[in-house]
Amino acid sequence: MNELSPEARRAYELDRAHVFHSWSAQAELDPMVVTAAEGSYVWDGAGRRLLDFSSQLVNTNIGHQHPRVVEAIQAQAGRLCTVAPQHVNDQRSEAARLIAGLTPGDLDKVFFTNGGAEAVEYAVRMARLHTGRYKVLSAYRSYHGGTGTAVNITGDPRRWPNDYGSAGTVHFFGPFLYRSAFHSATPGEETARALEHLDQLVAFEGPDTIAAIVLESIPGTAGIMPPPPGYLAGVREIADRHGIAYIADEVMSGFGRAGRWFALEHDGVVPDMIAFAKGVNSGYVPLGGVAISERIAATFAHRPFPGGLTYSGHPLATAAAVATIEAMRDEKAVENAAHIGDTVLGPGLRELAERHPSVGDVRGTGVFWAVELVADRASKEPLAPYGGTSPAMGELVATCKKLGLLPFTNYHRLHAVPPCTITADEAREGLAVLDEALTVADRHTTG
Numbered sequence: 001m002n003e004l005s006p007e008a009r010r011a012y013e014l015d016r017a018h019v020f021h022s023w024s025a026q027a028e029l030d031p032m033v034v035t036a037a038e039g040s041y042v043w044d045g046a047g048r049r050l051l052d053f054s055s056q057l058v059n060t061n062i063g064h065q066h067p068r069v070v071e072a073i074q075a076q077a078g079r080l081c082t083v084a085p086q087h088v089n090d091q092r093s094e095a096a097r098l099i100a101g102l103t104p105g106d107l108d109k110v111f112f113t114n115g116g117a118e119a120v121e122y123a124v125r126m127a128r129l130h131t132g133r134y135k136v137l138s139a140y141r142s143y144h145g146g147t148g149t150a151v152n153i154t155g156d157p158r159r160w161p162n163d164y165g166s167a168g169t170v171h172f173f174g175p176f177l178y179r180s181a182f183h184s185a186t187p188g189e190e191t192a193r194a195l196e197h198l199d200q201l202v203a204f205e206g207p208d209t210i211a212a213i214v215l216e217s218i219p220g221t222a223g224i225m226p227p228p229p230g231y232l233a234g235v236r237e238i239a240d241r242h243g244i245a246y247i248a249d250e251v252m253s254g255f256g257r258a259g260r261w262f263a264l265e266h267d268g269v270v271p272d273m274i275a276f277a278k279g280v281n282s283g284y285v286p287l288g289g290v291a292i293s294e295r296i297a298a299t300f301a302h303r304p305f306p307g308g309l310t311y312s313g314h315p316l317a318t319a320a321a322v323a324t325i326e327a328m329r330d331e332k333a334v335e336n337a338a339h340i341g342d343t344v345l346g347p348g349l350r351e352l353a354e355r356h357p358s359v360g361d362v363r364g365t366g367v368f369w370a371v372e373l374v375a376d377r378a379s380k381e382p383l384a385p386y387g388g389t390s391p392a393m394g395e396l397v398a399t400c401k402k403l404g405l406l407p408f409t410n411y412h413r414l415h416a417v418p419p420c421t422i423t424a425d426e427a428r429e430g431l432a433v434l435d436e437a438l439t440v441a442d443r444h445t446t447g
């Protein structure tokens with residue numbers, strides 16, 4: 001606290017007096033002040049520069065303060081700050097065209113929201129109305145948002161205190177070879193067994209009662225577990241067999257994060273809807289949405305869609321999306337994310353795993369990597385309990401920050417999730433910090 005500039009200190013004190021924070025015990029918080037950001041870096045309240053290996057909440061895919069996006073927002077603010085959703089707006093139209101061009105298959109209509117949770121809420125509502133069914137299946141080890149339906153679909157401990165009877169949601173185990181629920185030894189076994197499990201769950205829940213399967217194409221906050229080959233295609237097949245809508249949640253995995261515009265391109269599947277947010281405009285102005293297939297959209301051709309938002313397709317947010325997508329295209333940001341993952345982050349993190357006994361597993365793709373920390377490699381006992389934290393994880397985060405790196409952590413995992421635009425040198429700088437910081441975690445492991 002002492003080192004904060006006077007302006008940062010005032011911001012901090014006002015925050016502690018008046019700001020109510022997400023997912024936290026308010027009196028136990030000591031939040032970091034961020035005063036500025038550029039590219040892959042942020043500056044804290046003491047003027048120290050930190051490499052942003054978190055992309056904030058994994059949303060600044062194009063990096064901080066990209067001049068083309070900032071300019072587009074400024075220009076739009078000078079032209080037209082807001083417009084009701086029932087009117088046509090050029091930025092909303094163009095953003096929808098660009099997004100429809102990036103999504104696979106016939107997902108050619110876009111309903112805009114203010115963020116990811118609303119995108120999931122509306123996708124589920126569309127699926128329920130389209131199918132005339134109620135239940136929704138989703139995975140354990142998932143996060144789909146903090147609002148009513150989205151948090152009930154979520155498969156992590158944040159659901160527990162928010163669960164008032166689950167509202168027709170049923171959870172299943174997705175594939176995760178490192179902690180397989182199916183005792184699998186190979187990716188092929190994991191795909192086959194995870195699909196058999198889902199197939200049985202559908203049969204026992206009653207196929208005719210199930211409106212949707214909601215699935216992160218690569219589960220993000222829950223651990224960045226890229227599904228083994230064939231899994232997403234198998235989910236598509238099960239959904240098709242029973243007339244169930246397949247909603248791909250690409251809120252975190254989309255817009256370049258996984259080295260593709262959408263992570264499901266790794267498996268070549270076409271879902272019925274894609275929920276997106278975050279990377280669509282890097283969060284410069286809040287925006288999310290649902291990309292909708294012809295078939296689902298047709299349900300509402302002559303029947304009003306019973307849903308809406310004052311700010312659906314807000315001009316500042318959609319202008320930011322247009323500029324973001326165009327800049328990412330021109331600068332080959334998605335290709336860069338894939339290249340950095342293949343040549344720097346992937347090999348670098350695997351090399352750290354060889355030398356640090358606290359690292360149980362490293363997995364990911366693009367700029368979407370998880371480092372799983374364990375107290376014991378043989379038993380795979382996590383370095384913090386499920387849903388909790390530990391002194392070891394606290395020390396690890398503090399050391400990263402002290403060494404100039406802002407990490408993303410969740411329970412016993414550290415995620416390396418920098419912007420898609422990160423350079424090879426910046427990625428190496430981050431790996432060097434992690435190398436040093438992991439020695440702290442090593443002290444808490446029995447090897």
Ligand code: PLP
Pocket residue numbers: 057114115116117118120143144145146216220221249250251252253277278288
């Ligand atoms: N879905 C996924 C996969 C997410 O990672 C998130 C947020 O982290 C959400 C949905 C919710 O998005 P938002 O926080 O914008 O409501």
